[in-house]
Amino acid sequence: MSPRRTVTLGAAALLAAAFLPGAAASAAPTAPQTTVQAAPDISLANVKAHLSQFQSIADANGGNRAHGRPGYRASLDYVKARLDEAGFQTTVQSFTYRGATGYNLLADWPGGDTNDVLMVGGHLDGVTAGPGINDNGSGSAAILETALTVARTGHRPDRHLRFAWWGAEELGLIGSTYYVNNLSSAERSRIGGYLNFDMIGSPNAGYFAYDGDGSSGSGGPAGSAEIERVLRGHFENIGVPVQDTAFDGRSDYGPFIRVGIPAGGLFTGAEGRKTTQQAQLWGGQAGVAFDRCYHASCDTTANINDTALDRNADAIAHAVWTLGGEGGTQQPPDTVHSDDLESDTGWTADPDGTDTATSGRWERGTPQPTSWSGTALQLAAAGGDGALVTGAAAGSDPGANDVDGGTSSIRSAPITLPAGTRTLSFSWYLAHLDNSSSADYLRVSVVGPNGSTTVLNQPGAATNRAGTWRTHQADISAYAGQTVRLHVEAADAGTASLVEAGVDTIAITR
CATH class of the missing domain: 2.60.120.200 (Jelly Rolls)
Incomplete structure (x- = not known):
C-alpha cells in the first residue's frame, strides 16, 4: 500500500443506506427499497489461518511475498486452490513488469447478472522487506474467507460476484492497472462497483472509509457514495466511528475510478500517526503510527490487531451481501x-x-x-x-x-x-x-x-x-x-x- 492522507470528521458515523443493484448514486442517504438478507459472521479464526499460511509461505521463500519472487506465486496458488475447491471459476492473468512475470487472480462465483458485476479485491503482493501480513495479507485473507463463506452458504445474489487478488501493487498498482486497461469498453460497463480492502488489521488501528461521497474531498465516480454509506453502515451498527481517507487512487481502486467505475473500501492506517482525538475515538496510542511495521520485516502475524481485522472482515461480508442484492441460497455442491x-x-x-x-x-x-x-x-x-x-x-x-x-x-x-x-x-x-x-x-x-x-x-x-x-x-x-x-x-x-x-x-x- 502507498502512503495515504486522512481527514478527521469526528466521532459520528453517517447514516447507512443499502446500495441496491441498479440504484442511482445520490449525495443524500436513501431508504432501502427491499429487505436484504443479513450477512453471516466471518470467522476470525479462519481469516487468521489464511494469514498463518501467508506467513509460512514467506518464511519458506526468502522472507517475502513480493512481485517476481516465489513467495508471491505460492500465495496465489494457495488462494486459488481454496477457491477452486469451493466451486469458483478462477482465472490467472499474467503480465510482465521489470523483467519478471506477475499474476492477478480472478474468481467468479457462478450466477447473478453478468451485466451487473460487483467486484471485491485487494493486492496479494508485499514488499521485499518482509512477509507483508498486514500489508496486505490482511485484506487478501479477509476477502478469501468472505468468498469461501459465499460458497459455504450457497449464496446466490442478484448481481454477479467477482473477487480479485492483484499483483505488483507495491510497485505502482501494476496488476490492477493491467486488468482494467485490458477490459473492453463493454466489459468495463458491466462492472457496477469495485470494493478495495488494503491493510485492515493495523496494530494501532484506525477505522477509515474511502471518501466516495466527496464530503471531505473530490469523491469518487457516481455510485461511490452509496458504497461508502453501506460500509459505514456496518460500523454504525456496532458503534464504531469512521473517518474519511482520501480517495486519491493510491491503492488498487485507482485504475477503476479513473475509468468511471464506482469504488470504495476500508483501511486501518499505515505509517501515519494516530492523533489524540483519534486515540479518544478508537483507543490505542496517540502519536504512534497506525502500523509501525509498515513495509518492514516486522510485518508478521504478530503485527495484527484481531479486533480491527474481525470488524473489517465482517464489514466486507456486509457490503457483499447488501450490495449484491437478495438472490437467496442453495445447498453447496458435494x-x-x-x-x-x-x-x-x-x-x-x-x-x-x-x-x-x-x-x-x-x-x-x-x-x-x-x-x-x-x-x-x-x-x-x-x-x-x-x-x-x-x-x-x-x-x-x-x-x-x-x-x-x-x-x-x-x-x-x-x-x-x-x-x-x-x-x-x-x-x-x-x-x-x-x-x-x-x-x-x-x-x-x-x-x-x-x-x-x-x-x-x-x-x-x-x-x-x-x-x-x-x-x-x-x-x-x-x-x-x-x-x-x-x-x-x-x-x-x-x-x-x-x-x-x-x-x-x-x-x-x-
Missing part, C-alpha cells in the same frame, strides 16, 4: 471426485497407442515455466506443484519441449460417478505463438461406456496467446451412475507451431 495431480492417480499417456507428436507429450509432472519475448507459454501448476502438462521440462529453449508434429493425449483411471453427479470443473490453459492456427487445439472429453462428450475444445489461432490458467465447468449429469474416464488431448497439427497446454485441479461435484 465433491465426489477430486485430483490435484500432486500424486499418481493412474493417468495413462497415449492410451490408445495412436499419438503422433514427436515431443511435448502429456505427462503428470512439475512444469517448468517458459516464455518467448514476453509471452508466457508453459506455466507453473495452477495449485501446488503437479499438473498435467505437455512436456514438463523447459528444455534448452521454449520450443524444445512443446507439442510438435501431431497429437498427444492422456487419460485418467476409471472414475465411478454416483447418482446425482452434475458438474466437472478443472483448470486449463492453451498457449501458442503467432505461428499457430485453428488446426492446433486443446480438448478435454468425458469417456463413458456408451460414447464420449467433448467438454472443452479450444482451438489455436495465428496470434500470440499467453498462457493463463482458467477454470472450466461442464454439466456431466448425463453420466451420473456410470464409470467414466477423462481424456485430454493437445495437437500441433499445423506447420511446426509452438504450442503448450496444461490441466490441473480437477473436481467433480453433485
Whole structure:
C-alpha cells in the first residue's frame, strides 16, 4: 500500500443506506427499497489461518511475498486452490513488469447478472522487506474467507460476484492497472462497483472509509457514495466511528475510478500517526503510527490487531451481501471426485497407442515455466506443484519441449460417478505463438461406456496467446451412475507451431 492522507470528521458515523443493484448514486442517504438478507459472521479464526499460511509461505521463500519472487506465486496458488475447491471459476492473468512475470487472480462465483458485476479485491503482493501480513495479507485473507463463506452458504445474489487478488501493487498498482486497461469498453460497463480492502488489521488501528461521497474531498465516480454509506453502515451498527481517507487512487481502486467505475473500501492506517482525538475515538496510542511495521520485516502475524481485522472482515461480508442484492441460497455442491495431480492417480499417456507428436507429450509432472519475448507459454501448476502438462521440462529453449508434429493425449483411471453427479470443473490453459492456427487445439472429453462428450475444445489461432490458467465447468449429469474416464488431448497439427497446454485441479461435484 502507498502512503495515504486522512481527514478527521469526528466521532459520528453517517447514516447507512443499502446500495441496491441498479440504484442511482445520490449525495443524500436513501431508504432501502427491499429487505436484504443479513450477512453471516466471518470467522476470525479462519481469516487468521489464511494469514498463518501467508506467513509460512514467506518464511519458506526468502522472507517475502513480493512481485517476481516465489513467495508471491505460492500465495496465489494457495488462494486459488481454496477457491477452486469451493466451486469458483478462477482465472490467472499474467503480465510482465521489470523483467519478471506477475499474476492477478480472478474468481467468479457462478450466477447473478453478468451485466451487473460487483467486484471485491485487494493486492496479494508485499514488499521485499518482509512477509507483508498486514500489508496486505490482511485484506487478501479477509476477502478469501468472505468468498469461501459465499460458497459455504450457497449464496446466490442478484448481481454477479467477482473477487480479485492483484499483483505488483507495491510497485505502482501494476496488476490492477493491467486488468482494467485490458477490459473492453463493454466489459468495463458491466462492472457496477469495485470494493478495495488494503491493510485492515493495523496494530494501532484506525477505522477509515474511502471518501466516495466527496464530503471531505473530490469523491469518487457516481455510485461511490452509496458504497461508502453501506460500509459505514456496518460500523454504525456496532458503534464504531469512521473517518474519511482520501480517495486519491493510491491503492488498487485507482485504475477503476479513473475509468468511471464506482469504488470504495476500508483501511486501518499505515505509517501515519494516530492523533489524540483519534486515540479518544478508537483507543490505542496517540502519536504512534497506525502500523509501525509498515513495509518492514516486522510485518508478521504478530503485527495484527484481531479486533480491527474481525470488524473489517465482517464489514466486507456486509457490503457483499447488501450490495449484491437478495438472490437467496442453495445447498453447496458435494465433491465426489477430486485430483490435484500432486500424486499418481493412474493417468495413462497415449492410451490408445495412436499419438503422433514427436515431443511435448502429456505427462503428470512439475512444469517448468517458459516464455518467448514476453509471452508466457508453459506455466507453473495452477495449485501446488503437479499438473498435467505437455512436456514438463523447459528444455534448452521454449520450443524444445512443446507439442510438435501431431497429437498427444492422456487419460485418467476409471472414475465411478454416483447418482446425482452434475458438474466437472478443472483448470486449463492453451498457449501458442503467432505461428499457430485453428488446426492446433486443446480438448478435454468425458469417456463413458456408451460414447464420449467433448467438454472443452479450444482451438489455436495465428496470434500470440499467453498462457493463463482458467477454470472450466461442464454439466456431466448425463453420466451420473456410470464409470467414466477423462481424456485430454493437445495437437500441433499445423506447420511446426509452438504450442503448450496444461490441466490441473480437477473436481467433480453433485
